[in-house]
Amino acid sequence: MTLALFLIDDLPSGPFTLDGPEGRHAAAVRRLRVGEELLVSDGRGAVAHCVVAAAGRDSLDLTITRRWDEPPPSPRVIIAQALAKGDRGELAVELATEAGADEIIPWRAACSITKWDDGPRGDKALTKWRATVREAAKQARRAWIPIVTEPMSTRALVDKAREVALTLVLEAGRSTRMAEVELPESGDVLLIVGPEGGITEDEINAFEQARSRAVRLGPAVLRTSTAAAVALGAIGVRTARWR
Known part of the structure; x- marks a missing residue:
């Protein structure tokens, strides 16, 4: 069985106490006991294999048996996920995180039904995305937690596209298939996923x-909540990311 992963801000080099929300979850919810094993990470590549030395009501004393650093995936994959209505946006970033996204950009697309304002409501929505990503990274036992940026306009996203090694706009109905595009072995790949209403021709232009390319993933039309995860899987098997 795969060991549970817990996240902390800074990973020490010697014995330490896992407390706070993560310690409470490990001790009270997972009910880990003396002698049981677990993984602890700082979410920035450092991972430690630990054994429980003592268990309290809401904390665990841990001994590190092995520690290592996992290199970041290459190429890095950035997902520009259009804002989606209901819980589809959260589902999209959850699946993308589990599939290996390295960075997620909330995109204010022209056809997005949901509009994040610059006030408390927008801040709340962004916080929810970040919390979803953190929990999905733990579920997937990822040593690197994806960055979730501030929301971007189309103009800002166009500027971002100019900075990366490759940008692919996922749009059903395009003649070019993603499988036909040569992928870089390093640098950043930006995947742009549209909302339920699709990406406008002005945006694609x-x-x-x-220097972006509009491509289709395959014969099926995918929801905005699943497209990024499917594309990440395709990139994973075609590059060194999953080797």
Whole structure:
């Protein structure tokens, strides 16, 4: 059975106490006891294999038996996920995180039904995405927690597309298949996923002027909540990310 992973801000080099929300979850919910094993990570590549030395009501005293650093995946994959209605946006970032996204950009697309404002409601939605990503990273036993940036406009995303090694705009109905595109072995790959209403021609034209390519994943039309995860799987098997 795969060991549970817990996240802390800084990973020590010697024995330490796992407390706070993670310690409470490990001791009271997972009910880990003396002698049981677990993984602890700082979410920035450092991982430790630990054994429980003592268990309290809401904390665990841990001994580190092995510690290592996992290199970041290459190429890095950035997901620009259009804001989606209901819980589809959260589902999209959850699946993308489990599939290996390294960075997630909330995109204010023209056809997005949901609109995040710059006030408390927008902050609350962004906080929810970040919490979803953190929990999904733990579920997937990932040593690297994806970054969730501030929301971007189309203009800002076009500027981002100019900075990366490759940008792919996922759009059903395009003649070019993603499988036909040569993928870089290093650098950043930006995947742009549209909302339920699709990506407008003006948006696609703007991205293409920034050296982006509009592609389709396959014959099926995917929901905005699943497209990124499927694309990440395709990139994973075609590059060194999953080797």
